[in-house]
Ligand SMILES: Nc1ncnc2c1ncn2[C@@H]1O[C@H](COP(=O)(O)OP(=O)(O)OP(=O)(O)O)[C@@H](O)[C@H]1O
């Protein structure tokens with residue numbers, strides 16, 4: 215893992231000597247196919263996305279448009295089928311499993327729609343979990359976990375198990391867990407999807423604060439206009455492609471849609487899209 | 499980090515308390531059986547060897563017919579008697595005392611009975627070295643004579659001690675004469691010096707090797723000094739057993755080998771058996787038996803292992819999402835593997851601890867029951883090697899049974915695991 219960060223540093227160096235700022239995230243022509251027997255599901259079809267450090271990005275789009283798939287690739291939970299994906303100067307496709315593990319553990323923090331807390335562990339132990347895998351000592355770990363829980367407003371809930379917490383509280387524990395190893399990127403896949411507005415608001419506020427105060431890069435997948443409101447940019451997906459990039463309130467084509475995306479003009483018929491049969495590509 | 503994994507595994511076990519206990523029960527039944535059987539086997543072996551040691555001491559060996567002892571002991575039909583030159587044996591370097599028993603059937607005539615006629619007939623005659631009685635009481639048991647009589651002494655020849663039954667039939671008492679016909683023209687008139695106490699009144703004094711003159715028989719026998727047998731029949735192939743004690747400081751195995759060599763060179767066909775030889779044979783016998791029993795018990799251990807495997811598979815399945823979460827927050831495959839292995843190993847270990855305790859308890863209980871049934875003091879053995887091996891093995895069984903499920907858990911792709919409902 216030491217090697218991988220070094221590679222990254224070198225890349226940054228090359229970019230900087232070339233006079234270019236390296237984007238934190240640079241996706242070019244990303245595709246992701248899922249094979250289900252003979253059927254190939256094309257979840258991403260040549261997606262382009264560039265995210266700068268410290269940005270808050272909202273990703274929006276209809277169900278099945280590939281938002282979660284994209285997030286999984288950014289979070290090193292999954293690898294793309296094609297295209298080039300650079301995260302902090304590292305080519306995700308070239309990384310070995312242990313390097314991907316290191317990315318998941320330290321560079322990104324994931325917040326899930328369904329919280330995904332470990333039911334058998336207390337709030338504090340859940341927050342400690344990512345630190346356990348990094349081999350951080352018990353005392354240090356516990357101190358930091360409590361600190362983070364206080365930060366998300368759950369200082370009095372450290373001993374509670376997930377099923378003794380409300381949905382909003384659970385999501386805040388998940389936020390604290392995502393921050394455990396002080397990652398540069400926070401990925402939140404519909405963090406308020408299972409919450410009402412009242413409990414969703416503090417979660418969104420916290421995400422915004424992470425960008426503003428701590429300079430973290432935040433990517434949020436959302437259907438919720440309130441969530442989109444905290445974003446610097448909104449990226450709209452459809453059928454595995456970026457169809458529009460805009461600033462909040464500025465509807466329309468203020469950004470550049472993906473150039474390499476092979477949507478071949480069938481955008482308006484989503485029912486025929488996303489799924490093709492192998493060897494049947496030309497007809498799709 | 500291992501400590502943290504231990505805690506995580508422990509928490510998961512405790513979370514599924516009921517199922518974990520059932521799994522543990524599956525393991526400890528097998529362990530209990532194995533530990534109990536092996537412990538009982540060890541106790542039995544210890545009991546027998548202790549008994550033999552108490553009879554033999556460290557300075558005594560016996561001489562038996564060649565092939566009567568050991569793994570290649572002759573089958574039925576072979577004669578157990580052998581010829582022995584006691585004088586040569588006594589002259590072997592290192593031998594302190596040697597005493598022998600020979601036995602044959604001879605024509606006897608008792609003293610005149612109340613009707614004036616003496617009883618005649620063929621009866622067993624045992625020739626005992628007087629030293630057997632004075633020096634090797636642990637072998638013969640205490641031979642007790644009725645009031646007014648005595649046993650014969652070293653150097654006496656024309657004397658006899660009668661078993662109580664034969665004394666009754668002869669209507670003989672101390673001071674009477676019994677006539678014995680020997681080989682050819684040899685014959686002797688023996689003075690009765692004592693009559694044995696009948697068996698019922700003489701319980702509990704039977705020595706291990708008194709069987710040489712079988713207890714039920716021995717009241718039916720007349721006993722004469724060993725040398726008297728020589729006078730009547732000369733040296734013959736009728737020696738049942740010989741007991742030899744070596745001089746203090748001599749190595750009993752060495753002297754036994756020497757005696758065996760010298761006697762066999764002179765035409766005897768004997769083997770000298772020491773405590774070491776006997777305990778070796780008993781050791782292989784009991785360990786074969788306990789290995790066989792433990793093997794059977796091992797099958798239940800295998801079943802327990804399959805139980806652990808089943809539990810771990812279920813555990814992996816229902817925690818698929820949790821595995822995904824752990825990997826999503828930075829767990830390596832090795833971490834997941836370790837957590838699950840510790841979990842299954844722990845269940846095995848707990849089963850091992852419970853099983854060992856129960857097994858030792860069971861063997862102690864069984865020992866006291868066996869002891870009561872057979873009227874012996876059974877040794878209870880809690881072998882530290884056995885306990886340690888069992889604990890290590892039980893952890894191993896758990897871990898091995900968990901290996902496959904754990905490996906499967908570790909290999910799950912993160913996204914698939916997270917998606918699992
Ligand atoms: N493991 C998989 N196997 C097969 N197809 C998959 C798999 N994961 C995702 N897909 C398909 O890929 C497409 C994109 O899925 P994705 O989960 O990224 O959508 P999404 O934009 O997150 O939708 P939603 O808003 O409902 O969460 C869908 O058509 C989905 O059916």
Ligand SMILES: [Mg+2]
Pocket residue numbers: 281282283403
């Ligand atoms: Mg989704």
